[in-house]
Amino acid sequence: MFYHKLGKLPRKRHVVFKEKDQLIYEKLMGQEGFSGVSSLLYKKKIPCSTVDISPILDKTLSSNIENRHLNNKHYKTQKLDIDLDIFSARIPLLKNAEIEISVSTFLYDGLFVNSSHHEVYFIEEGEGSLNSEFGVLPIKTGDYVVIAKGLYYQWNIKTKVKYLLIQSKQPIKFPKRYLNSMGQFLEDSPICERDIKVPTHLSSILDDNEHKILGRRDDEYFEVTLDHHPFDTVGWDGYLYPYSISIHDFEPLVGRLHMPPPIHQIFESTHFVICNFVPRLYDFHPEAIPAPYYHHNIDSDEVLYYVKGNFMSRSGIEQGSITLHPAGLVHGPQPGKVEESIGKKDTNELAVMIDTFQPLYSSKKAENIAVKDYHKSWLKK
Ligand SMILES: [Fe+2]
Structure with missing residues (x-):
């Protein structure tokens, strides 16, 4: 400061x-x-x-x-009791x-x-x-x-x-x-x-x-x-x-090919980082795949809070959704989302991400709004 x-x-x-x-x-x-x-x-x-x-x-x-979760989770905060x-x-x-x-x-x-x-x-x-x-x-x-x-x-x-x-x-x-x-x-x-x-x-x-x-x-x-x-x-x-x-004042960095999450970082602490995904132009290599590659969180639990817009790599996500992708698991776009992203020029997504370096535990309050079987959403139908 x-x-x-x-x-x-x-x-x-x-x-x-x-x-x-x-x-x-x-x-x-x-x-x-x-x-x-x-x-x-x-x-x-x-x-x-x-x-x-x-x-x-x-x-x-x-x-x-x-x-404590072993599986990927999806919580709909729009369903929280007031x-x-x-x-x-x-x-x-x-x-x-x-x-x-x-x-x-x-x-x-x-x-x-x-x-x-x-x-x-x-x-x-x-x-x-x-x-x-x-x-x-x-x-x-x-x-x-x-x-x-x-x-x-x-x-x-x-x-x-x-x-x-x-x-x-x-x-x-x-x-x-x-x-x-x-x-x-x-x-x-x-x-x-x-x-x-x-x-x-x-x-x-x-x-x-x-x-x-x-x-x-x-x-x-x-x-x-x-x-x-x-x-x-x-x-x-x-x-x-x-x-x-x-x-809205965060100026996104973009590249010819997919850039990793740290370019979206806005804050840090000793045990977590906060990133945000904001409207931006997509990768401009002629053969670029804008959707993220599948990635394996070895050391961190990833929490995403979806604020606005269409989140390009996820199906079934709404404004107010939270996903938790715990350490040790692979996650990435749902079926069809990689293909769908090819050739797209920009995104209007707005989301806040918190990556913690220690495992997270959820409350009953969270489990009451959990989406059943989110962890199966990567299975091709
Ligand atoms: Fe991720």
Whole structure:
């Protein structure tokens, strides 16, 4: 990420800074101890003035995971029951010790903090903003919204909403190979700094009322009560802040012959990568086969979330479908799809892919929407 600042700041760090004779307090928020990216926020109230903190005992996440898969799976998220609260919305469809993947149309609009996981929301549908102690970040359909662990935030989305949520124990970053030694995107990267949206202005909410924040830490939820509103920031600067980047701003790389999935990569973490398939021209060699070759995932489980358009290599896939192709198995186009792709010039497909380096387990919630016999869909009829 790059350096950014918003609001009022003193000229030097760690010096007396007042507003109307009132001392403003510094809060450093950083990753990896004091060695990773950080930001310094200036707060009107003492940030740790906590009235109470208590667990929400009947909402644990630990009992929701059941199945380890040996076979390819297809889940139709359009058949999910409608979630009525954040607790059901966050029950993962797929999970391992490092990552959780869920899909929902319910977006909690109260104050929230995730104390154990970094988050990426892919907003399949929705317009509004993400408000946080770093300010107001405008949000629109197609945005990935990256929220660091420990950050107080609140959604303000007034439209219909559907999102894919990826929660990660480790930070979610842009791929190192897209960046130079100073962290600037290289010329041949499919994304650049201008694509990244940052908070535009501060809310600077100041009151002496108590405010409750719902939190998640590992398998438990809790509620913390502060004696002030956490968005009392008058200014901040640094490299750590919530940001968004639209899937529609990802500039696809194409070639004369089929290019492998890493060219579609947008994020990386220590235990998974996130790629996206976006509308693009197909391979332009006169004898090219645009459909992917059959491939054998030796080291990763592959999850694909189909957002829009016709996915060229798959039959029976709809908007909102998720496929899971576990490590150890071969997968690729269904019968007829290789032949069908020959001579095609372009695709309008839109999909998000998550490749995890540890096996995923599915929940009952996922198995309730599983398509029967998907693993047999490669058999020629
Ligand atoms: Fe694949």
